Amino acid sequence: MMLKRIHHVAVICSNYEISKQFYTEVLGFKIVNEVYRKERDSYKLDLAVNGLYQIELFSFPNPPARPSFPEATGLRHLAFETECVETAAATLKEHGIQVEEIRIDPITGKKFTFFQDPDGLPLEIYEV
Missing domain, CATH: 3.10.180.10 (2,3-Dihydroxybiphenyl 1,2-Dioxygenase, domain 1)
Structure with missing residues (x-):
């Protein structure tokens, strides 16, 4: 198996708007893609970190x-x-x-x- 690098890191948040603001405005990550998945009542926000790696920010109703x-x-x-x-x-x-x-x-x-x-x-x- 030839693993080359970390592709992305997934984070599940409890409040999508607050976390979106934190990761984009405070940390300065750039939005690559934002999708609302109606069937899951969930957002998926792809963020670029200096153009190298990606963070996937997810929201789910009532995460543990x-x-x-x-x-x-x-x-x-x-x-x-x-x-x-x-x-x-x-x-x-x-x-x-x-x-x-x-x-x-x-x-x-x-x-x-x-x-x-x-x-x-x-x-x-x-x-x-």
């Missing part, structure tokens, strides 16, 4: 809650590269997003920090 702490079993978090963690964190804070203290990766020496999407999904910004 999931543990979202970075140390919960399952997907730990979704991380995004940035040139400057301080600048990215400041931009998030300007939008009213709580950002954890910036830390240094003890293995790579790179700066990183965590924040959450509107549903509490742990997100990371990591300096390249």
